[in-house]
Amino acid sequence: MGDARELLAVGDDGLVPKERYTSPEFAALEMDRLWPRVWQVACREEELPAEGDFVEYAIGDQSVLVVRGGDGAINAFHNACMHRGTRLANGCGNLAGGAIQCRYHGWRYDLAGALIGVPDREEFPGLPDDVRLGPVQCDTWGGFVFVNMDHDAPPLLEFLDPIPKLLGPYRLEEMRFRSFQTVVLPANWKAVLDAFNEGYHVQGAHPQILPWTDDVAIAYEQYDTHARYGRLEDSRRTLRPSPRLGMAEEDVDEGAILAGLVAGLGGAFLKEERAAVEELRASGLPAGTLLEAYQRRRMELLSARGFDVSDLTPDRMTSAEDVYWFPNMVGPIYPGSAILFRMRPNGLDPDTSLKDIWTLEWRPPGDTKPMPERRFYNDWTDKDWGEISNQDYANLVQVQAGMKSRGFHSLRLNQRQEGNILHMHRVIDRYLARP
Ligand code: FES
Ligand SMILES: [Fe+2]
Structure with missing residues (x-):
């Protein structure tokens, strides 16, 4: 290799x-x-609202299990039973009974990955007391759950900088x-x-x-x-077409560009915001002021809904x-x-x-x-x-x-x-x- x-x-x-x-x-x-x-996004925190909730993160031929524990902490493990390797869970859902139970011979693990149950345990005389699912580093930022299989990896925030x-x-x-x-x-x-x-x-x-x-x-x-x-x-963002089109200044329709911009954002902007575009277009603002007016309007709309825009400049609105x-x-x-x-x-x-x-x-x-x-x-x-x-x-x-x-x-x-x-x-x- x-x-x-x-x-x-x-x-x-x-x-x-x-x-x-x-x-x-x-x-x-x-x-x-x-x-x-490498640190990689496994899922969002909101996918694990309750104790025992899990999401399987598949990457190539590897599978990582992300689990919400009883203490509220999110843990990650390699998705393989320590008995004979069986994948323990698929997709997403809730681990009934607050434990991870292998479908094959019924070995059980707690939500922190410790082996807590082995049927006929006395027939495994050499089995150590501290067997655990293979641990995977897990951390969160921005509502995302990140995992990293490398235990020597730098901390998540350092990596994300x-x-x-x-x-x-x-x-x-x-x-x-x-x-x-x-x-x-x-x-x-x-x-x-x-x-x-x-x-x-x-x-x-x-x-x-x-x-x-x-x-x-x-x-x-x-x-x-x-x-x-x-x-x-x-x-500053301006309402301009691509210069590749070579359009004359007098042919540039700022209102049409703003409408196209908002429509093209794929539903990211909400219905009232589209209505605001139409209203501002109809109000006949002087050239060069439409974008600013819209940005202000959008800021008001977001604040009115309770979204904190205090760290955002008007120009970031579009x-x-x-x-x-x-x-x-x-x-x-x-x-x-x-x-x-x-x-x-x-x-x-x-x-x-x-x-x-x-x-x-x-x-x-x-x-x-x-x-x-x-x-x-x-x-x-x-x-x-x-x-x-x-x-x-x-x-x-x-x-x-x-x-x-x-x-x-x-x-x-x-x-x-x-x-x-x-x-x-x-x-x-x-x-x-x-x-
Ligand atoms: S492989 Fe999991 S209990 Fe046997
Ligand atoms: Fe593309």
């Missing part, structure tokens, strides 16, 4: 060998050296699921991630949104491990923070809502992946709406995902197939607009280099 690693590392030329997306050897390297060592600082004002911990979908896609997990970590493909794949998207102004920023893209930190949390989470985060994509290898197959689509929304304290149903799509063509995602998924089929071509060898990335992708590969290589 060492050979595959050296052969497939990203060199100084920045060319990315295609086998990083297509070869079972590289997928095995990731299973061996990346996934067991600077994400907690960037996203703190959005109060992710106060958000709850609006919907939860998982889809199997016919492309490597990184190929799927890449499609949501750059804006370069907007002009090629989604030209229909250029009239209200200034794709050229998107800035990309890489941190030690993570990355982000979106509005430049100190630039901008997403698109943050890439290494290795596999990305998605736009807005005041009051978020759409997060989590990509995972699908078993050991380099050619398919699981994409979770989590839409979160802010809920007033005391809101007791239950978790929405988790939906699973084994075939992405079974559902209409909306124009933009349909375009992305149709592309990904061709990306994974095309990369296999005998005439194609490595990815040549745009240095600026695809910088987050190259950065991801370099960080992956950092993990793979550790023996």
Whole structure:
């Protein structure tokens, strides 16, 4: 495997060998050296409201059980019985009787993972008293439960830096699921991630949104491990189409751009906010003031609902923070809502992946709406995902197939607009280099 690693590392030329997306050897390297060592999102805290609630987190051929204990603490274990290895629980649910009982010979574990019951125990004379399920590190931030199989890994907050600082004002911990979908896609997990970590493909794949998207102004920023893209930190958002369209100033219709922007946010903005756009458009505000008026209105709407906007500037009201949390989470985060994509290898197959689509929304304290149903799509063509995602998924089929071509060898990335992708590969290589 060492050979595959050296052969497939990203060199100084920045060319990315295609086998990083297509070869079972590289997928095995990731299973061996990346996934067991990195903090990754296993679930949301809200999925474990009560004692004994559990969620299974599957990554490649590994399975981790995340369990809410009697003391309220969340624990994580390798999902394998210490008798003969049987997987203890699947999916999600509640462990009846406050214990984890193996379906095979009935060994029992408490919610903290200690072995508490062995039928015919006297026939296991050498069995130590302190047998436990294989422990996995577990911690929370922003309402997310993270796990890490590496006991020597740095603390979660150190690993996440600077994400907690960037996203703190959005109060992710106060958000709850609006919907939860998982889809199997016919492309490597990184190929799927890449499609949501750059804006370069907007002009090629989604030209229909250029009239209200200034794709050229998107800035990309890489941190030690993570990355982000979106509005430049100190630039104001403006209502401008893509400069690629070469539109004359007098043809720019700010109201239409704002309406397109709000409509394109995929339901992230609520009904009254759409109504506010129409009202402001009809009120005939002077050019250049519409966006500001809308941002103020949106702030009032959110505060009126009880959402604390005190740490957010008006300009953030119409901008997403698109943050890439290494290795596999990305998605736009807005005041009051978020759409997060989590990509995972699908078993050991380099050619398919699981994409979770989590839409979160802010809920007033005391809101007791239950978790929405988790939906699973084994075939992405079974559902209409909306124009933009349909375009992305149709592309990904061709990306994974095309990369296999005998005439194609490595990815040549745009240095600026695809910088987050190259950065991801370099960080992956950092993990793979550790023996
Ligand atoms: S494998 Fe679990 S009790 Fe035997
Ligand atoms: Fe896209």
